[in-house]
Structures are given as structure tokens and as C-alpha cells.
Amino acid sequence: MKVILLKDVKNYGKKDEIVDVSDGYATNYLIPKKLAIKASQDSVNYLKGKIDKRNVETESQRQETLYLKSQIEKITLNFKLAVKDGKAFGSVSQAQIEEKMLKEYNIKIDKRKFLKHENLNQIGLFYIKTKLDFNIEATINVKIESKE
Missing domain, CATH: 3.40.5.10 (Ribosomal protein L9, N-terminal domain)
Incomplete structure (x- = not known):
């Protein structure tokens, strides 16, 4: 049957x-x-x-997820860290990146979706990969500058 x-x-x-x-x-x-x-x-x-x-x-x-990916990849998040004698004090965490994305761009990305991310504690431009739905990966640009 x-x-x-x-x-x-x-x-x-x-x-x-x-x-x-x-x-x-x-x-x-x-x-x-x-x-x-x-x-x-x-x-x-x-x-x-x-x-x-x-x-x-x-x-x-x-x-919709592909559109979100295109929006995320246009964004560059700017953070400032205190620098003394070439050493950065403090770091930028996944939670801070998530919070800034939500506050400034109204895009919610769960911090557990970040792939192999460690706290950023150097000056420069970093590319953070995130995994969205449907196994689509997006890259967030994070720029860290000196507070001076």
C-alpha cells in the first residue's frame, strides 16, 4: 500500500x-x-x-540571505584601541562586532556564526568570515585604528 x-x-x-x-x-x-x-x-x-x-x-x-550577504560585505566597522609604544591595549571581541552591526546597521548576526574568530588586538584591517543560513558565507571588514 x-x-x-x-x-x-x-x-x-x-x-x-x-x-x-x-x-x-x-x-x-x-x-x-x-x-x-x-x-x-x-x-x-x-x-x-x-x-x-x-x-x-x-x-x-x-x-534574502544573499541580499544580506551583499549588504554585509559593503560595510567596514571601525574600532579604536589605545596604543602605546606600538602595542595595542585592549581588543575587539565577537560580541563587540555583533553589537556594532546591530546598533549602526540594524543587522543581527549571532556571534556563534563567526568562523574561527579570535579577539582582535592589533591595528589594521581584518576580514571576519561569518556563516549565514543556507551555508552562505559573508565577510565583515573590521578596521582597527589608534585612539591618538
């Missing part, structure tokens, strides 16, 4: 898949426990519409 899974079922498939199972397993276990419904023409059409709608929403979210 062909059924549409409403939830993930171990050894059979994932949610919204059409699978072929024995009649007894479908009628005695999957359907009564609301893990599956019988695959009729109407339910298959409904499933296809649902999957198409989900794909459109996912693509829309992906495009």
Missing part, C-alpha cells in the same frame, strides 16, 4: 515522502497513530502543492 508519511518513520522514510509499505503495517500501525495517510490522488496533489509552496518560500529566504 502506498502511504504519505506525516512524520519521520525510522527505516521507512521522512515526512512528506510517498512510500510503499505492507497493508497490515499501514492499516494497523501507521494510519491509526497518525504517522501516515493513504496515498490517494487528492492527497498526492495536496502534497505536491505543499512541497512546491515550501520550495518557493525556501528560495525566497535564500534570496
Whole structure:
């Protein structure tokens, strides 16, 4: 019997898949426990519409993430550190970068999304990589200058 899974079922498939199972397993276990419904023409059409709608929403979210990436890569964050005899005192942390992005540009990036970032404690221009949704990476430019 062909059924549409409403939830993930171990050894059979994932949610919204059409699978072929024995009649007894479908009628005695999957359907009564609301893990599956019988695959009729109407339910298959409904499933296809649902999957198409989900794909459109996912693509829309992906495009928004690509737009966010382009906005992030145009930004250069400026920080100032105290410098004495060529040594910088203090550092710039992930939390400070996250806070400045939110305050100045209204872009929220979770500090856990930063890839291999350590506190910055030197003068110069740094490129910080972040991982956004859909495995899209963006680079934040961070410029650290002397307070003098």
C-alpha cells in the first residue's frame, strides 16, 4: 500500500515522502497513530502543492540571505584601541562586532556564526568570515585604528 508519511518513520522514510509499505503495517500501525495517510490522488496533489509552496518560500529566504550577504560585505566597522609604544591595549571581541552591526546597521548576526574568530588586538584591517543560513558565507571588514 502506498502511504504519505506525516512524520519521520525510522527505516521507512521522512515526512512528506510517498512510500510503499505492507497493508497490515499501514492499516494497523501507521494510519491509526497518525504517522501516515493513504496515498490517494487528492492527497498526492495536496502534497505536491505543499512541497512546491515550501520550495518557493525556501528560495525566497535564500534570496534574502544573499541580499544580506551583499549588504554585509559593503560595510567596514571601525574600532579604536589605545596604543602605546606600538602595542595595542585592549581588543575587539565577537560580541563587540555583533553589537556594532546591530546598533549602526540594524543587522543581527549571532556571534556563534563567526568562523574561527579570535579577539582582535592589533591595528589594521581584518576580514571576519561569518556563516549565514543556507551555508552562505559573508565577510565583515573590521578596521582597527589608534585612539591618538
